[in-house]
């Protein structure tokens with residue numbers, strides 16, 4: 001294994017897997033740290049954790065366990081992957097996890113670059129943009145668990161760590177890898193936010209850090225890494241292998257992101273079957289996973305079970321019941337619903353949302369996820385068992401017709 005990756009959520013990990021697989025690396029995503037060695041032909045291993053919003057100490061502990069396993073597989077370089085919208089709170093977890101990994105690897109220069117231009121995520125003067133909006137005006141300021149209220153990544157990361165945060169501006173990145181390396185050497189700080197507004201900038205950054213033991217970012221920062229390994233004669237380019245899967249499909253959505261809510265609306269507008277899940281009904285046991293799975297299995301077409309709701313509705317439920325209680329109840333619901341759907345014969349399962357996808361994958365006791373072809377930017381087809389394929393859609397990713405497109409793509 002050449003590249004060892006640690007993802008702080010499952011959709012983001014598959015997003016990274018998509019980038020690496022498209023560039024020809026043999027990629028496997030693991031649900032948590034595996035108990036056994038990787039297959040010998042795996043070039044990039046991604047340990048997916050559901051650590052983005054868990055207590056900081058637990059996120060650090062699990063990430064260090066993943067690092068130990070990846071080092072034991074012979075990895076030469078390590079990537080800590082978090083959300084392209086830097087989903088975190090001023091109290092953690094990106095900074096503390098990155099610091100723990102850097103300390104363990106004795107890394108003295110670590111870049112932070114969540115840019116993903118293909119998904120509209122760019123960084124300029126240390127500020128993260130989503131499309132033409134600053135992060136704090138993109139809708140991510142209303143995220144149920146990690147409201148992003150400050151677009152300046154240097155300031156946001158600076159609240160999470162006990163050290164200064166440097167910056168490599170776009171003007172430097174435009175001058176190529178050597179200029180970036182020189183700028184990194186000149187930095188007073190170990191942690192450095194790097195600007196990137198184009199894929200070319202990400203390729204430059206990837207070349208500039210080819211000899212750094214640790215780098216952090218979104219999937220975009222990995223764009224240049226496969227080329228680094230191929231230039232060293234270490235990786236053989238080959239595309240993802242894919243075998244389509246026949247059989248019933250279903251969609252589970254817990255994401256409240258703008259993109260997902262638009263996909264839900266499109267699905268309903270097209271007359272496809274949809275069942276809205278009110279967290280209050282779950283908490284009262286007026287609705288159960290068994291009820292929802294039975295409904296979905298009785299549908300023709302592509303059934304959608306969703307709790308996706310607008311920010312005001314989410315806030316109202318959270319204010320009344322507590323966000324962690326609601327999140328835990330919804331995670332348990334989607335995990336159980338997935339188990340019942342698969343037991344009832346579903347062979348193509350689409351999930352929307354990072355926390356939601358993590359709950360479902362863990363609930364299905366999936367160990368390894370084979371990365372297949374891309375469905376939409378950042379979302380690959382994935383095989384998790386001989387008779388079960390999935391698409392783990394990041395909340396903000398996917399075109400409006402994603403659900404139907406994914407079901408068709410998973411079928412082959």
Ligand SMILES: Nc1ncnc2c1ncn2[C@@H]1O[C@H](COP(=O)(O)OP(=O)(O)O)[C@@H](O)[C@H]1O
Nearest residue numbers: 144255257307309314327330353354355356395
């Ligand atoms: N109707 C709702 N009311 C309150 N919270 C909700 C509702 N639906 C989903 N949530 C919570 O919002 C969060 C969505 O997170 P996630 O699945 O990661 O989506 P995204 O990828 O958009 O961030 C989850 O923790 C979930 O429990």
Ligand SMILES: O=C(O)[C@H](O)C(=O)COP(=O)(O)O
Nearest residue numbers: 011012015083084354394395
């Ligand atoms: O946006 C990204 O970089 C990732 O794909 C991701 O981490 C998305 O997380 P979400 O919680 O599913 O939005």
